[in-house]
Amino acid sequence: MKKYFSEHIENSGLVIFRILLGLLIASESFGAIILGWVDTIFINSKFSFNFIGFDFLQILHGEKMYVYFSMMGILGILIAIGLFYRFSMILFTIMWAGVYLAQKESYNNHYYFLVLVGVIMCFLPANGKLSLDSKFFPKTQSTTLPRWMPFLLIFQISILYFYAAVAKIYPDWLDGTFSRILLNGITQHQFLLDIFNQKWFLLLYAYAGILFDLFIIPALFWKRTRVLAIIASFAFHISNSITLKIGIFPFLALSFIVLIVDPKTFQFIFKKSETPKIYPFKSNLYVWFFVPFFILQLLFPLRHFVIKGDVLFTEEGHRLSWRMMLRERIGELKIKVVDPKTELSRYYDYESELTSTQIKTLKHSPDLIWQYCQRIKKQYKEPVAIYVESRVSINRRPFVTLIDENVDMTKAQFNYFQHNDWILLQKLD
Structure with a gap:
């Protein structure tokens, strides 16, 4: 196992993920201005409901937030083109974490997920090639990296999927009660409503959601099921994007596919390098940071199990627990x-x-x-x-x-x- 994760692989998947992530960041940031989200949360209100203990983030309010989100959009573009990548990634992650902690009235799990992805990406050499950094600053050039580096991102989304499945194992999901509420809220078309209210369809929808969350990552890794898993991923996430209006998350989740498939798949995009350039790193830094980081990620979604009461009612332990579209x-x-x-x-x-x-x-x-x-x-x-x-x-x-x-x-x-x-x-x- 250690040998497998220590093996150096081409960094093509991570490089493409960086480009996709940067474009999604720009889309999220500029889109928040264009579609009026910034107006609704930070301009038209007298204040926002920040996370308790972060009252100082009330400074993130008012018309200056147009500039704030524009800056994040520009940082997204810099990340995509790989210019001053490390600085841009760190600054965006700090700024986006500020936005996330500054308001709860429009809560979406992908806001939190984007913070975590940003933190991980700050440590990864995603600008090794197909970037302006690699052109202007030769020391940043690399064509390979240890397999465990992109796996950090894969592990993060695996945590999300796993706990999303666990959260669905409660009566209202298992018997189709919430599926009926959810599906009836996305259309007024009578033909679709007739289907959505069939008991067999509600149960199919409910259990398919659990199975997808549990098995999509293993299915993407296994070559025999990979094509089917990719098709299922696109069908699942694109339909969610259209019907549930949940922002960039479906596309962000789909972007992770490039980290799982064989990096050689993307060889046609890159110039063939005769001499592999290995990214130098200090493993101790990664160990000391990411071991506690992921321990927290594994523990946080469990805290509601040790708090008295039903989290479905009390909401205690609900946030940061990947309890998505549940009630x-x-x-x-x-x-x-x-x-x-x-x-x-x-x-x-x-x-x-x-x-x-x-x-x-x-x-x-x-x-x-x-x-x-x-x-x-x-x-x-x-x-x-x-x-x-x-x-x-x-x-x-x-x-x-x-x-x-x-x-x-x-x-x-x-x-x-x-x-x-x-x-x-x-x-x-």
Whole structure:
């Protein structure tokens, strides 16, 4: 095994992946401006719901975000053409991590995945050829690299697929309940609706999703199933792109195929080199960084198993866990502010200062509700008590109470890794 991963292979797959990644980064960044995502999240709102503990990222707000996203788009182009690659990759990863941590109202798993891919790519010599760096700076030239280097990326997406499959193993997915909700939300065409509401089709869709997530990477590696796996990948991801509107993730996932197929497949793109140029590296640096990096990646998605309650209801341990397209949450929310001295109370008009996207997400997200209550608290010169009346419906079940109405949210604490007692432990029938 050690000999297999230490073997030097052509770096063509990684080089092509770099080009595809750079183009997708540019598309994501410029597209966020053109399609109005930047307006919705950072311009039209008074503030964004950053990850708890990252309040300093409120600086990433306002019209300067047009410049910010434009810079990331330019960095994507530099990555694609391989100019100042290492600098561009590091800077983009830092900037994109800032965007990811600065807002939760428009959460998408590929935002997090792109951060992780960026971190890994910062360490990989993806500019060894077919890059301006290799032309202008001969020391960066290389035609081979150890097999384990591109495997770092493959391992990362394997983690994503595996935990996405594990997350689907719950009753509403296995019996087709959520598949019905998902499929009925993507079309109004009666012919398709008639098919989508057939029990056999819902079960086929549900179990095909689990099987795809579990076996697509092994199937891509095995030569006998590779062609079929590539066809299945394109069918799966392109259909998701069209129906679910999930940004660049389908195309980013497809880009990983170039890392798995034989690098010799791409020989027609590159000039034949008589003398292989081996990329020099210090293995200790990679070991000390990537061993703990991947240990965390393996542990993070498991944390909800050791937190009390059903993550489907409490949301505790949901983020950073590859729990993708699993449930529909609809919330109802009232926030009551009480003056302890006079005992006078009033309902806070949160809808007047939030965008429609923020309102929708706030109503069903415990962590956002907690954050927002802390924000309201700061608006008053004198101490106040804040109570919430919050109910949520999961996958169109009857509404049930989400947060203890007797808890003063100004005194409630938030914990990322343990159950927060102000979130009720409801059983979903």
